[in-house]
Amino acid sequence: MINFAKKRLCKAKNKFLNGFLAIALAAVTLTSPASAAKDTLTIGIEADLARLDPHISTTWNTFKALLHMYEGFVAEDLLAVGVKTPPIVPALAESWEISADKKTYTFKLREGVSFHDGEPWNAKAAKFNLDRMTNPDFEFHQPGSVGLLSWVWGDLESYEIVNDYTFEIKLKQPNAEFLRRLSAGGSGTPRMISPAAVRKYGNDGINTNPVGTGPFKFGERKVGVETVLIKNNNYWDEKRVPQFQKLILRGIPEVTTRELGLLTGELDMISTPSPDSLEYLEAQGITLVKGPVSTIYPIWLNFREGPLKDVRVRRAMAMAIDREGMTKYLRRGTATPAYGILNYGGPGWDPEYRDFAYDPEGAKKLLAEAGYPNGFETRLDWTMGGGGDVNTRADAEWLQRDLGRIGIRAKIELFDNGTYWDMLAKGTREGTCCMQVSWGETGFFWLDLILPTTAQPPNGFNSGYYENPKMNKLLASARATSSEAEMVKILHEIRDIVTEDVAFIPLYTPIQVYAMRPEVKGFVLAPQHWADYTSVYKD
Amino acid sequence: MRLLSIFRNSQLSEVIRTLRRDRSASIGLLLLFVLIFVAFLGPLIAPFGSNDAIPSLRLSPPGTSGHLLGLDHQGRDILSRIIHGTRLTIITGVTPVIIGALVALPLGLLAAWYERLGVVILRMMDVLFAFPMALLAILVTSSLGAGIINLLISLVIVLLPYYVRIVYQAAASQNALPYIEALRASGTPVRTILFVELLPNVAPAAIVYGATVLGSIVVTAAGLSFLGLGVQPPLAEWGVMISEGRNVLLIAPHVAALPGAALTLLVVACNLVGDGLRDALDPRARATINYQANSRK
């Protein structure tokens, strides 16, 4: 390309008339789909990928690529149809046994699988990866993963190689969700990297040379433009062998650019078009696939920020926000108000639960009672959005107006999604009252990352410094439960305390939307933040 | 007191007279006055507040009853926001041109009077010249942080090299004139020579330059707000409005296009006035000054 550009440049400078001729020609010809090639699937996603090292990865968009390149012991079956939560299926472990005390997991590893670089997958490779994630004395330890993956390995006691294809993991206490956590991703993922690749490229080198066992191999990456994945012809699972050669993930933060790219054929598929354009896109012959997703938009409140130390102020803020209006008008029905910290698709979600009623007058009184009759000044640190997010800046402006009605004057500062997650990991800035990302998972493990005092920065995403030691105990006992009913009971207790403390203000639950050109077929929308693209083909 | 004489300066009143005879400049001046008038009255004449929203009417097209120019993605009246936005758009565009001149005048005078200091100042300006205008502004705002004040600071820095050089040249040509020689010989303090005698004679050059560069500074200021480095939402400013409208371009192009049209109108007005002023002052200057401000000469 570079050479080509140079040549083109010389031409442009010397004989620009030639260039004009070509341009004039272009003007009279209608646009033809640029990505018409049948063996390439180009997807416009909401942001460019972040780090490609799975053990220190962040953002859901990054996991859209990682889940196709790397695998763990188990996985969620994203091609399962008609489920509320994707079922757990074997991946690099063929089967497993759980001891009677639920503390020992023995994985029987799949034989005959090799990494993309030819390195064999076996118990040694598994140990190498666990060392990398959890053992600070290991030569190739990745320090960043300790905090990031604490939600997976927090209960880890020990691990060992039993034989070449048997690997054992011992936990300090039972964890009802352990397999679910092993399959998850988004903020760190316990997936397996080729040990040979780590040795060859070094710990940092994995970001630019990712090597796993998945249905796609890493092709190339143009930072800020696109990442190309290539079909893995030796993939072990026949059901998931890709239907096309090249998967291109293009990060396009501007939703209009994404939509236009789809209309003109530059892109085959996009995630998250704007709710405002859905009718328009459909009228243009674009296929829309909509479905529920295990996502919630909670607002983090900063407990260290002056006025917010008073629970009455936090409650007043919650009462000032018109969630119903927001989902109806701004989201045009592609979202429903969320009540309580438990998310749709996760354990314990209750459609009947209600937390704060919209009551700006009551909010004003409460604020006056707390000693702020004229409100106060603060700041909303917001992100322009990542995977699944729709014009979050408009959300921020809506909230700003809602808060303004009770006298809270908030400035908005916007950040790119990758940066924003880093900021969240470092804790809410001084002067900022609120932050928000979309979260929620198919398990409750994300609550382990945002609620306990042990998850305060830099060890988690309790980024507003919520201090309630009860959370640590309740979450631990929820993990240790042996029946679903018991777990849900504890989760409801957690939810009620979070509401009472007004630690978070839940905003809404979105409906996720993918839009694709009519010739794109076979896409399965999982109730997850990402999808399995191996089933997609072009007609 | 002597400063007032700039405005009584016979050359300048001549300029104003010529300007009034120039038809396109008069149109520009009229347009500019109307816009400044709107900026002053803003809240009084706008039908709605700048952040008042009617969510149920979001994205309604121009002509919706009661909303001549339609509503934006939050359900805010676009006409009202354009009217409210006139103020910040003009302030962020005009203020740096004025402050820039005030900072550059002493710098340029000192540079012309003290040779060694002059070399240092002019070399520093050379370095600032080496950045395309918007780029330097971006560098400054992104290191100082977004916001109106930092936006103004960055634009003043962007303008300085051009202003300083023009003041320097004007002052240097005056320095050789007999009356300065006479003042110097008579032992008049340097301060008096520079700021009482020289200043009124070099100021018109700076004023004319400011007028010609106004349009492009207005564009750059709005551009920085468009990039998210200047005025922050939900404040109404045209660059911000254009940027916000990009999200709904597909089904409501008017949200971005209308503030874009308003901005173009303002810039046309600035350029008409700038052109007229320049022609009136020095018809021969046509070929050498242009209002894009990136001349390095």
Place this chain on the structure above:
Amino acid sequence: MTRLIVNRIFATVLVLLGVSFVVFAALHFSPGDVARTILGLGATEERVQALRQELGLDRPLFIQFWDWLVALLRGDLGRSISLSVPVSDVISDKIWASLLLMGASFALTVSFGLLFAALSGGHHRSLLDRLITLLMLFLASLPPFSLGIILLIVFGLQLRIFPISGVGAMADDATVYVVAKHLFLPAVTTAVSSLAVVARVTRSAFIDEMGEPYVQAARARGHSEGRIITVETMRNVLPSFVTIAGLQIGFLFSSALFSEIIFNWPGIGLQLYQGILQRDFPVVQGCVLAIAIVFVIGNLLADILAIVLDPRRRG
């Protein structure tokens, strides 16, 4: 002439040194501690101090600048904070995309600028002259981000004649035709206001020349107006045309920034925008420096060309 050119080159090297200092200093005068930013608020003071030492932030400014400059000459611009890859990797292939856009915009600027100037200045006070003058005033006042969005709506969305995202042009198998098609809207957006300025200034030069005795002599000899404009006056208009066209390079860079963002053109301007959004200062620094260097060198070339072309400075 040679001495003049050598002087110019020497001055350019000094300016580049100054430019790199300004870019370097911008990081240091920005509020907030770099080490603190990297580690986060939760980090202990010892860790912050340790990182400051590791990054060399505790040493005198000029020593830091020297190290930075030496690294720069080796092509090392530091590491991106958000991606943890070298900044040079992030921006290297984007420079070509930007130069391609710049080249096309510059070609549009000079060709159409000259064309309009000749049409208008050659027929001073005619209806055509007035129409072009009015059009040029309007075009010169069009902010690139307003124009870009209007072109996007009209040609990309309503008429669907041109693609609206430039990324497709950068595909490995893109043909000249595909590239040209993707290039068209961003290049027009970038060029329009510079084109109008070139046309306006060059028009004045044409008008001045058309009043000269040699033109009347040519008319008396029966030469056609077309020949007079394209041959006789062109030679004398050329120096001021080259000067004003050279001056447009900087303005084109500023405009290109916006068209890259609006049309998703994967150039250095778009990268700069993303760097700003990501608060990734090393990337912002790298992009600004890259553009400034290209700009300074572009100006140098334009100056040399003007010196070579100017008959007064020749010989």
